[in-house]
Amino acid sequence: MSATATVISVEDVTIAYGDNVIQKNVTFDVHAGEVFIILGGSGSGKSSLLKAMIGLDRPASGRILFDGDDIVTAEGEDRLRLLRKFGVMYQSGALFGSMTVLENVRLPLDEFTDLGPEEKDLVAAAKLNQVGLLPAAARKPSALSGGMQKRAGIARAMALDPGILFLDEPSAGLDPITSAGLDETIRSLSRDLGITFVVVTHELQSIYAIGDRCIMLDGRTKTMIAEGKPMDLRDHSTDPYVRQFFLRQAEPAATGNGGTRAS
């Protein structure tokens, strides 16, 4: 958090599926070491933006730069090099069901390093230890709870020690205690290892607990409507939708009483 060097620059990105525009002209920077949160209601394009950032989907236009290199246009070896800069934890964990938890974490090490088998085990065990999942190393993913699967997903995403981790809805489907535990894991990984996190979520508790900065996408205007610290946005945003989101109010504020009071 000390440095403010930009590690990811999203420049004027428009995401569309065919003629269906999801988000227009999204621009923001992610700084080294921060926990950056992408907020938005259901269907606002959070996950689509995440998919574009991790190179799974191609945006309709715009650039997504990792240390100056554009992942949108990168191909072949360049693309692989960019992919090695980050790890991704998918919403469901996306663990390979035929492998044990340890083998899941070992897989990137097996494929991309020359380490010997014992060292790979050692490194994988250390990763599992970092997310508090070492006792479950020999289990299959199907024998893990939802929270444990997400932890294992984080451990696998960290296998090659990337500087950036993308987390897709880490708290979805978890009870408050497990969710808080996961938040603590994210916090400690950020603090101790200086990993930059980009987290897609709409869990308010999580946002306050882990978020350094956030942006908010609006599905109705199809634009990014806010950028800043979560607490600042909650207390000082002039956009009614943003306040409504942070105050967890139900209906659109157009005619309601939540519209013009704050700030």
Added chain:
Amino acid sequence: MSPDESARVDLRQAPGDGAVLTLGGALDVSTAAEARREVVARLAQTRVASLQIDASGIDRGDVSGMAILYELTQGLLTPGVSPKLTGLKPEFEHLLKAFPAEDALRALHPPPARRGIFEELGAATVSMLQDLRAQLTFVGAIVQGFAAALRRPRLMRWHEVAVVFEKAGVNALPIVSLISLLMGLVIAFEAAQPLEMFGARIFIADMIGLVMVREFSPIFTAIILAGRSGAAFAAEIGTMKVNEELNALETMGLDPIRFLVIQRVFAGTMLMPVLSAYSMLIGVFGGVVVMVTMGFTFAQIWAQLIGALHVRDVLVGTSKSFVFGAIVAGLGCLRGMQTKEGPNAVGDSTTRAVVAGILMIIVVDSVFAVLTYVLHV
């Protein structure tokens, strides 16, 4: 990012029997393997009674890099010697702390549970009996479902039956046509040579008629149905089970058998004879084409076919098809309903549906062969 992209390893003899291992530069996932090889090689060249590790030069590192330091400090690379680590920067000490204690590492690969041959045999027998019981129960449930549908035809969900007819029947016509035609051609060509030796090539017509109508058409269409639709039924119902859709039906008070299975079994049973009859026609046509190229006239071939084929042959072939259709569709649905949890579950069910379907087709066909022989049909 540090300008130094590689790791530095140096081993120096210290006063007495001791030595100092100096590590520096970048010790991360890209340099760890090489650095470790170098450390092992240096240590192998020197006999040390005590070892000090100077890690103050490490200016970049990650968990993969720290694995070497962990192995060194645990004495894993220097048996009998407990090295001392000095100068490691605090941020890397943090990484080093991530490594678990040795007994936790031993638990990473628990020995697989082995079973004796009798245990295996017993388990296989029990599982076979359980499967048999499941199949019997399933047949009972289907019969019950049909009985309920007979009383109240509305329960049948005829639209679903029509969809299955289209997917499993109409859409299968191209592949059934191709395979039947080729089978007819192949059998005619293969039969032509030996029959020619006896001047009996006209009997190709008898052969193609009997073989296609009594055996090949019913069997091949049933195998096609097992591969296309038995597998599809298992996958569809299996996916529904994994997605808890079957539980949803159950809690709505809807019987999954009545809601999903009887339509498929009914459609499978009814369309199989139709597909099979179609296959008979195409197969025989394939044989006729070959015979025409050999110089026979249509009239000759037709007379020969009529003489060789009896209504009972067509009845035997068609009645088999009814049974095959019921078996293939039923097994597909049963395996779907038996789908377990996990990512491979639907794939396993599909495989089991196809394998069991084909196996049962051949078994039932054998029973038919014996019966028709004994009954002189």
